[in-house]
Amino acid sequence: MPKILIVEDNELSRDMLSRRLRRKGYEVLVATDGQEGIAMAQRELPDLVLMDLSLPDLDGWEATRRLKKDATTQHIPVIALTAHAMSGDREKAIDAGCDEYDTKPIDLRRLLSKMIRFVEDPETSGGEKSMA
Numbered sequence: 001m002p003k004i005l006i007v008e009d010n011e012l013s014r015d016m017l018s019r020r021l022r023r024k025g026y027e028v029l030v031a032t033d034g035q036e037g038i039a040m041a042q043r044e045l046p047d048l049v050l051m052d053l054s055l056p057d058l059d060g061w062e063a064t065r066r067l068k069k070d071a072t073t074q075h076i077p078v079i080a081l082t083a084h085a086m087s088g089d090r091e092k093a094i095d096a097g098c099d100e101y102d103t104k105p106i107d108l109r110r111l112l113s114k115m116i117r118f119v120e121d122p123e124t125s126g127g128e129k130s131m132a
């Protein structure tokens with residue numbers, strides 16, 4: 001079961017996204033700010049990080065930069081999430097080391113289609129495993 005780390009300071013967004021991903025079969029970890037997100041990524045080595053970019057203190061760009069500098073976490077794909085549909089945000093996210101980018105409000109189908117480029121879809125991988 002792919003392990004997803006959500007780094008998001010907004011409680012409503014965090015709870016809604018974690019609930020919807022758990023329902024899809026993902027194992028979900030949550031962190032509420034950049035520091036906690038880095039610590040949890042180092043400790044839990046998730047298969048994918050969903051990184052809100054606007055976080056208090058340590059923002060998502062800087063948190064991603066640190067994850068990508070750390071040999072233990074640099075292989076973990078990071079999908080940046082931002083409410084800012086500003087042109088230039090995507091480039092800033094990619095420059096910080098993010099592997100993908102998506103905008104809020106979350107369109108779950110669109111986000112899942114980006115996630116499965118990096119991690120297995122738990123709904124189909126279960127079937128494949130039982131065939132093997």
Ligand code: MN
Pocket residue numbers: 008009010052053054055
């Ligand atoms: Mn935020």
